[in-house]
Amino acid sequence: MSLLVVGSIALDTVKTPKGELKEGLGGSATYFTIAASKFTNVSIVGVVGEDFPREYIELLRDCGANLDGLKVISGKTFRWHGVYEDEFGDPKTLLTELNVFEKFKPELPNHYKDLPFVFLANIHPALQLEVAKQMRKPKLIAADTIECWIKNEPDALREVISSVDMFFLNEAELRMITGEKSPLLGAEKLLSLGPKWIMLKRGVFGSMLIGKNGMFMLPAYPTTNVVDPTGAGDSFAGGMMGFIARVGDISFDTMKKAVAYGTIMGSFCVEGFSINRLVEVNQEMIKERLTELANMTRL
Amino acid sequence: MSLLVVGSIALDTVKTPKGELKEGLGGSATYFTIAASKFTNVSIVGVVGEDFPREYIELLRDCGANLDGLKVISGKTFRWHGVYEDEFGDPKTLLTELNVFEKFKPELPNHYKDLPFVFLANIHPALQLEVAKQMRKPKLIAADTIECWIKNEPDALREVISSVDMFFLNEAELRMITGEKSPLLGAEKLLSLGPKWIMLKRGVFGSMLIGKNGMFMLPAYPTTNVVDPTGAGDSFAGGMMGFIARVGDISFDTMKKAVAYGTIMGSFCVEGFSINRLVEVNQEMIKERLTELANMTRL
Numbered sequence: 001m002s003l004l005v006v007g008s009i010a011l012d013t014v015k016t017p018k019g020e021l022k023e024g025l026g027g028s029a030t031y032f033t034i035a036a037s038k039f040t041n042v043s044i045v046g047v048v049g050e051d052f053p054r055e056y057i058e059l060l061r062d063c064g065a066n067l068d069g070l071k072v073i074s075g076k077t078f079r080w081h082g083v084y085e086d087e088f089g090d091p092k093t094l095l096t097e098l099n100v101f102e103k104f105k106p107e108l109p110n111h112y113k114d115l116p117f118v119f120l121a122n123i124h125p126a127l128q129l130e131v132a133k134q135m136r137k138p139k140l141i142a143a144d145t146i147e148c149w150i151k152n153e154p155d156a157l158r159e160v161i162s163s164v165d166m167f168f169l170n171e172a173e174l175r176m177i178t179g180e181k182s183p184l185l186g187a188e189k190l191l192s193l194g195p196k197w198i199m200l201k202r203g204v205f206g207s208m209l210i211g212k213n214g215m216f217m218l219p220a221y222p223t224t225n226v227v228d229p230t231g232a233g234d235s236f237a238g239g240m241m242g243f244i245a246r247v248g249d250i251s252f253d254t255m256k257k258a259v260a261y262g263t264i265m266g267s268f269c270v271e272g273f274s275i276n277r278l279v280e281v282n283q284e285m286i287k288e289r290l291t292e293l294a295n296m297t298r299l
Numbered sequence: 300m301s302l303l304v305v306g307s308i309a310l311d312t313v314k315t316p317k318g319e320l321k322e323g324l325g326g327s328a329t330y331f332t333i334a335a336s337k338f339t340n341v342s343i344v345g346v347v348g349e350d351f352p353r354e355y356i357e358l359l360r361d362c363g364a365n366l367d368g369l370k371v372i373s374g375k376t377f378r379w380h381g382v383y384e385d386e387f388g389d390p391k392t393l394l395t396e397l398n399v400f401e402k403f404k405p406e407l408p409n410h411y412k413d414l415p416f417v418f419l420a421n422i423h424p425a426l427q428l429e430v431a432k433q434m435r436k437p438k439l440i441a442a443d444t445i446e447c448w449i450k451n452e453p454d455a456l457r458e459v460i461s462s463v464d465m466f467f468l469n470e471a472e473l474r475m476i477t478g479e480k481s482p483l484l485g486a487e488k489l490l491s492l493g494p495k496w497i498m499l500k501r502g503v504f505g506s507m508l509i510g511k512n513g514m515f516m517l518p519a520y521p522t523t524n525v526v527d528p529t530g531a532g533d534s535f536a537g538g539m540m541g542f543i544a545r546v547g548d549i550s551f552d553t554m555k556k557a558v559a560y561g562t563i564m565g566s567f568c569v570e571g572f573s574i575n576r577l578v579e580v581n582q583e584m585i586k587e588r589l590t591e592l593a594n595m596t597r598l
Contacts, residue, residue, distance in 0.1 A: 088481075202504060219507075219518060297596060
């Protein structure tokens, strides 16, 4: 129990060219937790409504998650409906019902505050900051964001970036925040605000980890069976942070391996709707895909 | 003298956010030759008009190119004018004047026909085929194409793909030809037509070499100084084919190293207008960038 995640837990209705799933388990904290659970146990801070299916609670518990920080409150669970016209592209949102998530204020059980590794998924930056400040002896705090906060809460987001050790974002977001078209120049601007690492997500093209004293690039694992890309970024973060938390250090070598495990968890995530493929993944499958990825990228 | 290129030689007028250059040396055969010249000597088949500056002829000769197959004929040289609103994006073509290139029929000097390594740059597929058929003992024939031939000459292009050992294209072109959104499934369709290798170019994201029995992915070298992306793909092909021709074999190991050299030559190309940066590149610079790229991608 060394990894904390704060984020959304949702019921997703998703349609892609490969099919459709109604009210599947979704949300950033969910994908993160299930991916990370292959490496370590995760403590969750989140909120769901009274309609949240008991089986989903059990599923998270079966993944070894600590749910002391998961509140079940009066009202309906956060719902999202999305359609992907192209399973390799971006979704069109048909409906976002924040419901109980609208007034979500993360409250950390006291024993969560000593956890060394923290992932602040894409909630309001002011809430991310509140959580970060409560941590007593963090070894690595990472945060993610979405376009909405970049546009509407640039100052609070800037403070988040300054307060965390690692910041996750994609290239469009990096351009939006920094105005730089070169990923390296953009990342340098963000690094100058304080974080040790910028984790640049490039979707099907892979990722770049950029630090003050080094960088690492890894292509995505080229799965041919993309069913539903929802949650790939959070699964990437989960695999990455899960591995870091298991190893317990933040050396460059650990970070590079963590990127590889993140890549692999992202590749599994997209092979099914909701968390259906992720939950099937075992250590043997992870090991096999890691070997493949290493072979495909070894110069 | 083991590498042959057939392609365009042009005078390019290019504007990007970083500046502008009028009537610079351009064309696929040009970029290819200068990039490949860092590894081997290249024999060119191409055509220019009487207005083609003598200094450009000298520049190609200084790169060790054999110009026995370069025709200077009555008329004007091929001209292209393009504008990049974003130096990381695609250009808008303002003008294409084919001039002497319009009736280009590649004629191979007899001694060219024994060359073992051949690159058919993006000319009409019927002409690519004509050249391929004249080669007497090729070890590796590679071809490239552009959208225009995919749309207007699909049958001839299919025959080219079936006739060559390695086919270069980008992801949009792969989707257009195969209808597949997954690069691996698309590449498999093309491999089933006959070639040993599909060389998938992904621009700033790098490249994938896909063969029947193995694949290799390499991110692009992340240069921060992108001035003009024109010619990056042909410089990539030049670095790759130049290295293969120097080594003289087509083992998977050679192919992977060749992708790395191609990547490096592509990265140098974009750092200047026309071939201005490419011509400055020396062995020391290539070696240094190769070491950097290896370090940045080593898991």
